[in-house]
Amino acid sequence: MCGITGAAWTASQLAVSAEALRRMTDSITHRGPDDSGYYHRPLESRNPYPPVPGVALGHRRLSIIDLAGGHQPLPNEDETIWTIFNGEIYNFGALRGRLEGAGHTFRTHSDTETIVHLYEDEGPNCFRHFNGMFAIAIWDQRERRLVLGRDRLGQKPLYYHYQEGRIVFGSELKTLLALPGIPRDVDPSAIDEYLTYQYVPHPNTILKGIKKLAPGELAVFSDAGLHLERYWKPDFAHEDHRAPAMQDAELRELFDDAVRLRMQADVPLGAFLSGGVDSSLVVSSMQKFSDRPVKTFSIGFPQKEYDETSYARQVAEHLGTEHHEFQVTPSALEILPKLIWHYDEPMADSSAIPTWYVSQQTRAEVTVALSGDGGDELFAGYRRYKAVGLGAMIDRLGPLKQLLGAKFWQKLPSSGRQKSWLRQGRRFSEAIAMSPQRRYLDWISIFNETRRGQLYTDQFVEQLSDSDPFDFLKTAWLRCGKRDALTCASLSDLVTYLPCDLNCKVDIASMAHSLEVRQPFLDYRLAEYAAALPIGRKYRRGRGKQILRKVFGDRLPPQIWDRPKMGFGVPLDYWFRNELKELLVDSLLSERALSRGLFREETVRDLLDEHMSGSFDHSARLWALLVLELWQREWIDGTPS
Template identity: 70%
Template sequence: MCGIAGAFWTSPHHEVSAAVLTQMTDSIAHRGPDDSGIYHRSQQVHGPYGIIPGIGLGHRRLSIIDLAGGHQPLANEDETVWTVFNGEIFNFKSLRARLEGAGHTFRTDSDTEVIVHLFEDEGVDAFRHFNGMFAIAVWDQRHRRIVLGRDRLGQKPLYFRVQDDQLLFGSELKAILQVPGVPREVDPGAIDAYLTYQYVPHPRTIFKGIHKLPPGCYLTFDGQKLEVISYWNPDFTQEANLSLADAKAELVELFTDSVRLRLQADVPLGAFLSGGVDSSLVVATMKQLTDQPVKTFSIGFPQKDYDETSYARLVAEHLGTEHHEFQVTPDAVEILPKLIHHYDEPMADSSAIPTWYVSQMTREHVTVALSGDGGDELFAGYDRYKAVRWAAMIDKLGPFGRLASRIGMKVLPAGGPQKSILRRGYRFAEAMSLSPARRYLDWISIFNETRRGDLYSDAFLAQLPESDPFSFLYQAWKRVGQRDPLIAASLADLTTYLPCDLNTKVDIAAMANALECRQPFLDYRLAEFAIRLPSKWKWRGGRGKFLLKHAFGDRLPKAIWNRKKMGFGVPLNTWFRGQLRDILHDTLLSEASLSRGYFQPAAVRQLLDEHDQNQFDHSARLWALLVLELWHQEWVDGHQAA
């Protein structure tokens, strides 16, 4: 687990100096406090392969495997293939055995060396063989090109910028921003998407000209031609015809092997334990695979509605773990600047706050933590999928269903607390006139299309591109073809919400605290299995995760299987009427904020007034606006391209 940065150029006028490369690498030192290294070579006009482009590779290391020998950048024997790499290749031992059988000689025991030797043999097809979480950069001297690759489910981030013959890349945006001349021009379309989803979807970033490499893709650039190619394309339209017994057996085998692979480490290792089904199953499986008590970590909050520690404690006692429980009183005033600095672009998932705290406290005891991320997307665990099922049944009623929805809108209140039953009912009825994909976006949006239109100024509306933020979700939704809408929603979340929100949130919070986080549910083999499962093996009796319970029901207490799902969140609603009220008002109503020209001042004041007067819970929307403005102050105001 590390941080990477670098540059490639074919003209001496666009060279990135060794000093700047070091600055890029140092800007992400928090990702790798144990070691650092750079490889820098100016463009060569004469050489065995003709004109050789300039290359710079930088690395910050958090040592996990082969503590003594895993230094990067790392090259093959004749130094025609160099790599820097962030993440873990969990199947590196089997790949190494195969490569040694083919005659390759290894100098280290690290997973990194597998990358250069496999690239020698397979080229870009090497990415298909890696089972892991990774962002990889390869300098391929023989073909005079730079190659970037990202893992299938987007667990590790990778940003890049191409201008003329120069390519810059980094694990975080801040690395690219260290290069003189890189502009910080905000993309209006990215703001529109951010206020829709609470994150900026790939391949966009908040800045024009800088992009995210999408999950499951690799990039090649030779100074003239840029290609982004997807190497992972499972067929989302096909369902497996599996009996329940066969599905259970395959799930147990895949999940057990996934956890086993993620226990490889030469440093202390533990697990996040929320007391939910997914993290509890990870811990239960860890217990089966190790002779030592599993170290588990959970955090609790003073507000009962946001505290899961009693469930985590129940699981810990049931499994006999070495449990560490931290009681935290979140200090939003203290933590906000840290979040804004480390999340280089606006990210409005407020669960980044508890994720930060649990990462910080876990790092005091271990260097690696396993988590349960991905289980909800793969096995239909979110409560919102109930609405998807109900809506699908109403759709089958045709005109009668639409009439019932219109009646519901007239009798249900439009205001009130965001999560109240009546408010949810109104939103459900309101969206029933839309297509299934559109209504799902309406349900998950921070600001839906109508609210964004009411918020934006005329000048900002004129700057927006013709493309609709909906297209990001729709492209994912339609991949399932004619399958059940529940499958469409959950698999759309798998390729949108999971990589762009959840994985980003965990990666940044964990790596800011020099903690590696591994997610067994996101083994691509397990994902491919779950993608093919029909909804009947995921959803039963109005609840998701049916197959998980059928396969692993005896591993956890019944109370864990039967408990109501609780989000990993913080009481924004209360904070915005209490400790954060002054910061919220002073920030959003400041001259700097209102003069940016994005929003109508009256619309911002209305959101604040309605929330203050408890007419409506606008906390998620206000948090998104607050994060956006504070991000502007940190990353744009006062910064001029050199």
């Protein structure tokens, strides 16, 4: 696991100096504290032939595999191809055997060298053969091009800024901002997307002109410009109708192999264990392949409704792991500045806080940890899918749909509690008249379309483009063709919410502490398998993960399968009425914030008043606004938050 950055240019006035490359690389030292490496080659003019672009590659290394020989940038034998990458290629052993058979000579035992030699044979098609999590940069001197690629499910980030004559890239946005001349102009439409989803969807970023490479995408920069291409295009419209016994056998084989591959390391390895189904299954499989107790890690909080340690303890005892449990009293005032700096874009998922703490504590014991991320998207585990299923049923009953969507229901009183049945029922009725896609967006939005309209000033609305944040979700939904609404929702989450929110959250929080997190559920073979399963195999009687229970039921205690699902959260509603109240009010109603001209003062005051009085829980919305304001102070205003 590492951090990468660099540039390539065909215009001499846009050259990146060796000194600038070092500044860019130093900005992500936390991602790779063990080693650093650089490759710098100036623009080479060959009149009348096209010039060989200038190139700069910078690398920070967290040593995991081949501790002595894995230095990057790493070249091929004649040093015409160089690579740097962040992540792991889990099937590098099999690829190496194939490449050695084809005559390639290896000088190291690292997975990095597999990239170089496979690129020699396959060119940009090499990405199709990698099973892993990665952001890769390959400099090809013979073809005069820089090739960038990102893993299929967006586990590793890759930012870039392209202008005619140059591309600059990096694992984090701060690498680009370390280079003079990179613009810091906030994109109003990105703010609109952020307040919809609680993140800025790819390929956009919060800044104009800076993009994120999409999951499963590659980019080629040359004297012809920049070419983007998707190398992974799963067919979500396809459904697997094989016999259940065949599906079950394949799931068992795929899952265990995904875990086995991710246990390769030359450093101490463990696992996050929340006590939920997904992380528990990962640990159960790890224990199968380990000749000693697996090290597991969980954190607990003083507030009982946010504390899962008792469940984690039950699983650890059942599986016989070496369990480490940490009690944490989160301090929002202490951690907020760190989050704002590390998350280069505003990201309003407050579960970044517990993820930060569990990464910090885990890194004290191990360098690599496996996690259960992805199980909810692949096997329909989120509670909100129950509403999707109910909505789909009502869609088939025209008159009932009209009744449930009637204004009468919207006039019922609503509880201020975020998860109250009355509030959820009222919100359900408000959205039932919409299309399934629009309804789902309304349910998952931090600020839905109506609330954003009430929040924005006329001045800000005039700056917005004609693009609709809904298009991001709609495009993902339509990839599923005519499949059922619950499948469409879960697979949309797989390619939107998972890479843009969950994977980003885990990557930044873990790498801030130089910890590598591996996610077996996101093995692309398992993802393609699960995407094709009929919904009846995953979801029945209001509960998801049915096939996991059938296939792996004997691996976990019965109470783990039957336990209520808990989010990985923190008590924002309480904090905003207590320790964060002064910061919240002073930040959102400050002259500094209001002078930005983004939000109506009266709407912000109403949100604060309703929350402080306890009449409504606006904690998620207030957190999104607070993070955005503090982010602007840190990264745009140039003064501390």
